[in-house]
Amino acid sequence: MGKWFPIAYDFFMKPLEKHRFKDIRSNLLAKAKGRVLEIGSGSGINLPHYQHSVEHVVAIDPNEQMLQRSVEAVRQGKVKIQLLNAEAEKLPFADNTFDTVVATLVFCTVADPEKVILEIKRVSKPGARILLFEHVKVSNPFWAKVQDRLTPIWKRVCDGCHLNRNTLGYFKQAGLSMQEVKKYYKGTFITVDCLYQPERKGQT
Structure with missing residues (x-):
């Protein structure tokens, strides 16, 4: 990630964050x-939204x-918040550690989304809530093709961001x-509320 990207990201996202995104984040994180x-806590945009139902956040x-x-x-x-430099593909936590896992505008950039989901499942307690806010590939065929064509350039400009990633599909496959799944801006952005319910041994 280039040194310019954190500053540029905050600058270009600010108009969206001041309006609709702020409410989306607040409503989603109230479930944590x-x-x-x-x-992928980034510049900490989510951190003021956590409520007192949360004991501790590791960002x-x-x-x-x-x-x-x-x-x-x-x-x-x-609430109590701890910042930690770590990668989502190799989480430095024991199994069954967290009651809630949050990722917002993260899965568009991770190198291996399936590996990240496996790590999320590993560190989640049974019944843990997984809360997502992501931009994804749209269902409209025309705009989906536009996303496909723009993604190679977009990845270079925006530090590996995929416009056309089917994040919801990865989580369903897992x-x-x-x-609950909610769509915004004609399906360009979604929020997802899902539960981790591991299969019991011997269950098919």
């Missing part, structure tokens, strides 16, 4: 509880500059229980 893992990001930019957001938070 207990011990929370936030993956990880692979970019040290992003974490430095989130220090002020930690001060504004209502066997997670979809509780």
Whole structure:
């Protein structure tokens, strides 16, 4: 990730964050509880939204500059927040650690989404809530093709971001229980509320 990207990201996202995104994040994160893992916490935009149903947030990001930019957001938070430099593909936590896992605008950039989901499942307690806010490939065939064509250039300009990633499909394939899926901006953005319910030994 280039040194310019954290600054540019905040600058270009600010208009969206001040309006619709702020409400989307607040409504989604109101569902978080207990011990929370936030993956790809970036500049800390989510951190002030966690409510007192949350005991502790561990916010990880692979970019040290992003974490430095989130220090002020930690001060504004209502709950205990720990920042940690770590990668989603190799989470430094024991199995069955978290009650809630949060990822917002993260799965478009991770190198291996399936591996990240496996790691999320590993560190989640049975019955843990997984909360997502992502931009995804749209269902409209014309605009989906536009996303496909733009993605190679977009990835180079926006630090690996995939416009056309089918994030919801990855989570469904992983066997997670979809509780609620909401679409915004004609399906360009979605929120997902799902549960981790591991199969019992011997269950088919």
